[in-house]
Amino acid sequence: MVGLTLFPHSDDSIPVMEINSEITVSQSFHITNASWLEHVYVNLPAVKRRAETLGTRRCVKKQWQSAWLLRAVTCIDLTTLSGDDTASNVSRLCFKAANPVRDDLIKGLQMEDAGITVGAVCVYPSRVADAVKALKAANASHIPVASDLLQDRQLLKTRLEEIRMAVADGAREIDIVINREYALTGNWRGVYEEVKAMREACGEAHLKTILATGELGNMVNVYKASLVCMMAGADFIKTSTGKEGVNAIFPVALVMVRAIREYYQKTGYKVGFKPAGGIRSAKDSCTWLILIKEELGDEWLNGHLFRLGASSLLIDIERQLFHQVYGRYAATHEIPMS
Numbered sequence: 457m458v459g460l461t462l463f464p465h466s467d468d469s470i471p472v473m474e475i476n477s478e479i480t481v482s483q484s485f486h487i488t489n490a491s492w493l494e495h496v497y498v499n500l501p502a503v504k505r506r507a508e509t510l511g512t513r514r515c516v517k518k519q520w521q522s523a524w525l526l527r528a529v530t531c532i533d534l535t536t537l538s539g540d541d542t543a544s545n546v547s548r549l550c551f552k553a554a555n556p557v558r559d560d561l562i563k564g565l566q567m568e569d570a571g572i573t574v575g576a577v578c579v580y581p582s583r584v585a586d587a588v589k590a591l592k593a594a595n596a597s598h599i600p601v602a603s604d605l606l607q608d609r610q611l612l613k614t615r616l617e618e619i620r621m622a623v624a625d626g627a628r629e630i631d632i633v634i635n636r637e638y639a640l641t642g643n644w645r646g647v648y649e650e651v652k653a654m655r656e657a658c659g660e661a662h663l664k665t666i667l668a669t670g671e672l673g674n675m676v677n678v679y680k681a682s683l684v685c686m687m688a689g690a691d692f693i694k695t696s697t698g699k700e701g702v703n704a705i706f707p708v709a710l711v712m713v714r715a716i717r718e719y720y721q722k723t724g725y726k727v728g729f730k731p732a733g734g735i736r737s738a739k740d741s742c743t744w745l746i747l748i749k750e751e752l753g754d755e756w757l758n759g760h761l762f763r764l765g766a767s768s769l770l771i772d773i774e775r776q777l778f779h780q781v782y783g784r785y786a787a788t789h790e791i792p793m794s
């Protein structure tokens with residue numbers, strides 16, 4: 457049930473950085489309990505009120521803002537999902553993933569020893585091998601490559617094959633989208649069986665299940681879909697593909713993280729959360745971190761359990777860090793690429 461009880465606010469500190477340590481083995485094959493789905497209730501006005509105040513009650517400034525922004529960087533799934541992706545733009549993206557913030561800014565912030573990189577590089581299956589190769593060339597093979605499979609209407613058999621091929625090419629994370637037709641018609645068993653099969657096809661790779669919440673119709677469906685994906689073994693639940701009309705928004709995120717919280721309270725499994733689509737500003741990245749801190753706690757505030765799926769957020773974060781270091785905003789040519 458999504459209620460009004462909130463975690464009490466703690467201070468604005470961000471826990472000491474622990475960046476890019478090895479990803480833990482998938483906590484695969486959770487538990488099934490279909491009766492949970494019968495009692496799902498979402499208090500929509502309360503969710504909306506809570507979402508409206510998320511970005512308004514904390515004011516994170518100066519070095520604390522820089523610390524939050526650097527933490528956000530380590531949680532980014534740096535993404536390119538364009539029809540015209542090539543080996544060379546994937547290679548540039550991978551270089552940026554390994555060196556997300558200019559050296560002089562890192563020095564100015566005294567973070568040289570932190571080894572800051574993004575959380576993962578996210579590409580279509582056909583570009584996984586390019587990304588793995590480029591990260592190796594950049595001496596950054598510790599950064600996982602995630603493969604995004606955005607189709608839910610292909611035959612399951614085809615999708616399973618695509619997952620296996622992406623894993624064989626070196627993908628350590630697989631992002632799949634759930635079957636919205638099943639969800640919209642209440643066929644939760646169907647959603648569960650498909651996600652479970654895809655979980656199995658992933659082997660050791662992590663599975664992120666995209667709910668495509670903009671197409672789920674209502675918040676009860678969002679909550680149920682979150683639970684079903686977690687029961688089927690998802691390591692992360694993710695809001696959107698970035699291609700729906702409405703992508704990552706705070707009210708929907710609140711419903712999803714409360715499902716994660718309930719799932720953890722009932723089973724002891726920690727499932728990660730990934731908002732994706734339309735996240736472009738440094739300020740928003742801080743609000744996302746605040747949401748996680750307040751709703752799930754500091755344990756979730758790292759790349760193991762929280763990712764921001766974004767193709768063009770990094771440039772704004774770098775601009776804010778530039779301002780922190782130099783006291784002025786960078787000209788466009790000073791921060792050429794995100």
Ligand SMILES: O=C[C@H](O)COP(=O)(O)O
Nearest residue numbers: 698732733734765766767
């Ligand atoms: O999963 C990541 C999203 O596709 C990225 O969406 P975006 O281009 O709006 O940042």
